[in-house]
Amino acid sequence: MALKDHDSLLAGDVSTGEELPELRHEVSATSVILGALASRDWRPMHHDRDFAQQRNGTRDIFMNTPNQAAWLERYITDWAGPRARLGRYKFRMGDSICPGDTIVFTGRVEDVAPDDTGCHWATLNIELSANDQVKTRFSARVALPADDNDNPWARRGDDWRP
Amino acid sequence: MPKKSSTATRWYSLEFFIELLKPVSAADDFTIGLDQALSWLDQERHAVTGEFDVERGYFFTTCASVQNGNPIYWDDAAIADITGGPTAPLTMLSAWFRPHYWMPGRETIPLPWETHFELKDTLALPEAVATDSEVAFGAPIRPGDRVSCVETLRSLSEVKTTKLGRGRFWVIDCVCRNQDGEWVGTETMTAFGYRKG
Numbered sequence: 363m364a365l366k367d368h369d370s371l372l373a374g375d376v377s378t379g380e381e382l383p384e385l386r387h388e389v390s391a392t393s394v395i396l397g398a399l400a401s402r403d404w405r406p407m408h409h410d411r412d413f414a415q416q417r418n419g420t421r422d423i424f425m426n427t428p429n430q431a432a433w434l435e436r437y438i439t440d441w442a443g444p445r446a447r448l449g450r451y452k453f454r455m456g457d458s459i460c461p462g463d464t465i466v467f468t469g470r471v472e473d474v475a476p477d478d479t480g481c482h483w484a485t486l487n488i489e490l491s492a493n494d495q496v497k498t499r500f501s502a503r504v505a506l507p508a509d510d511n512d513n514p515w516a517r518r519g520d521d522w523r524p
Numbered sequence: 525m526p527k528k529s530s531t532a533t534r535w536y537s538l539e540f541f542i543e544l545l546k547p548v549s550a551a552d553d554f555t556i557g558l559d560q561a562l563s564w565l566d567q568e569r570h571a572v573t574g575e576f577d578v579e580r581g582y583f584f585t586t587c588a589s590v591q592n593g594n595p596i597y598w599d600d601a602a603i604a605d606i607t608g609g610p611t612a613p614l615t616m617l618s619a620w621f622r623p624h625y626w627m628p629g630r631e632t633i634p635l636p637w638e639t640h641f642e643l644k645d646t647l648a649l650p651e652a653v654a655t656d657s658e659v660a661f662g663a664p665i666r667p668g669d670r671v672s673c674v675e676t677l678r679s680l681s682e683v684k685t686t687k688l689g690r691g692r693f694w695v696i697d698c699v700c701r702n703q704d705g706e707w708v709g710t711e712t713m714t715a716f717g718y719r720k721g
Contacts, residue, residue, distance in 0.1 A: 387591070396589035400582050402622035429589060431615035431659070436592035444596045444606055448614050452658040515596075515607050515664070524660045 370443025373474055373482030373506040382441045382469035382486070387433075389425065389492075391461040397429025424458035434488065434500055437467040442484070442504060447514040449483065449524025451502040456495075463492040474506075479521045481514060482506050551719060554683045554690070557646035564677045570638045573672040574621040578612055580667045586613050611664035617700060617709045620671035639675045639696050640715055649691045649717035656714040662700075662707040671708060673700040684716075691718025 398408035403426045406413040414423045431451070439446055459465060469488035476482045488500040503524060505514035587597050595602035596611065603610055612620070623633050635641060644652050665671060681693040698711040 393589050396585060400585035400589055401616060401619045402624065404625040427657075428615060428618055432586050432590045432592065432613060435613055435615045436587075436590045436594070439592070439594045444594050444602055448661060450658065450660040452656060454656055513606060515611075518663065522662065524662070 370445035371441070371506055372510070372512075373476070373484070373508050376471055376474050376484055376506065378471055378473055380471040382437070382467075382471070382488070385437050385440065385467040386464055388464045389459060389461055391423060394423055394425050394429065394461055397432060398426045401426060401428035401432075403428065420458050420460065422460040422462070424460050427455070430455070430459070430490065430498055433465065433467070433490070434502065437469065437488065438486065438502060438504055441469075442506060445507045445513055445515065447505045447517075449503045449505055449522075451500055453498055453500045455498045457497050459490075459492050459497055465497075466491045472501075476508070477523055479517070479523060480508065481517060481521070481523065482508050554647075554692070556648040561643055561646050561677075561680055564639065564642075565680065566676060566678070568674045568676055570634075571672060571674040572621050572634055574670055575623055575627065576620075576670075578620055578665055578667050578669040578671065580610055582616065582619060583610070583612055586616055586619075607664060610667055612666070614661045614664075614709075615659070617659060617661065617665070617671075618711060620665060620669070621673045621700065637675070637696065637698070637713060639677055640694075640713065643677070643680075643694055644717050647692065647717060649719060651689065651691075651720060652715050652717040653688065654713050654715045655693070658712040659709060660712075661709045663702065665702065665708050669708075670703045671700055672703075673698050678712075686716060686718070688716065689718035689720045691716055 395409045407418045407420070408423055408426050411423050414420045434451060435448060438448060467488060467490055469486050471484055472487050473485040474482065482505065484504050484506055486502045486504065488502060489496050490498040490500070505517070507513060583597055587594070592613070596607050597613060618636065622636065640652065644650065676697045676699065678695040678697055683690060683692060693714060693716050695712060695714050699707070700709045700711070702708050
């Protein structure tokens with residue numbers, strides 16, 4: 363299902379087995395470095411190619427973990443809209459992502475169900491690939507509004523159980 | 525025809541008994557530091573408070589790095605309507621307690637996941653890989669917040685053998701709160717510390 367402007371998906375719009383739209387993007391050195399600095403990760407393998415190649419044995423500088431997570435967050439809310447609120451994610455990283463790689467996000471809805479507080483959760487399985495190889499596997503739990511008057515961002519304390 | 529004994533007799537070489545008398549080598553001793561490491565279970569350790577207040581400029585840099593146009597980070601009307609004021613991109617959680625590259629008078633930089641490195645040293649497991657990571661998000665983080673975190677060792681496994689080597693798995697939580705003590709998130713790392721071979 364596609365969104366317009368500031369619309370958000372409602373829990374009832376989503377069904378188990380639904381595929382999320384694919385997201386493709388060519389990674390640049392600038393975006394890798396921007397992401398590292400925005401997450402206060404000053405380690406040289408994320409901005410110094412010589413260091414990355416000689417000390418880490420990688421092809422180039424590579425995307426840091428928080429930046430991969432920031433891509434994940436974007437991927438989920440591009441699909442679900444701004445009222446969707448990420449509650450939790452797990453991940454397992456494989457190989458590095460370097461400038462020049464075209465990253466591809468794909469995902470699938472594994473489950474949609476309310477919890478005891480009435481918060482509706484979608485469980486997603488997401489893969490981040492580059493060069494025809496899965497680099498990172500994520501699972502994520504995102505709260506979706508039940509209706510037009512519901513806003514998961516308003517939940518606090520015991521009403522928020524990610 | 526030789527008479528068959530009613531009880532099986534096993535013969536051991538002299539080398540076998542010599543081997544038994546040898547002390548256990550460090551390479552085979554997985555009890556090194558174990559009591560100390562076990563004493564850390566469920567104890568809060570290495571509390572760190574961010575050196576800076578949460579700043580909105582970092583939000584925009586993060587969003588720019590991944591071209592995230594979510595209106596809750598850019599559009600004042602959406603911000604007021606949905607999140608009740610500016611909030612940090614959720615996945616920036618760890619940024620708020622990371623030290624800056626340099627500060628006057630600071631001689632050492634605290635490492636994130638200090639418990640992880642202490643376990644490696646204490647248990648004499650020179651190699652380690654993070655096998656799984658998980659992050660849960662609580663109350664939104666807003667400009668002006670000051671985030672603190674504290675580490676807790678949640679579990680330490682028996683000795684396991686994997687294709688990487690022999691060692692132990694451990695799970696560490698890093699629980700984060702804002703200046704009011706409100707829970708804002710928890711990062712959990714599962715790692716395998718091991719000796720090669």
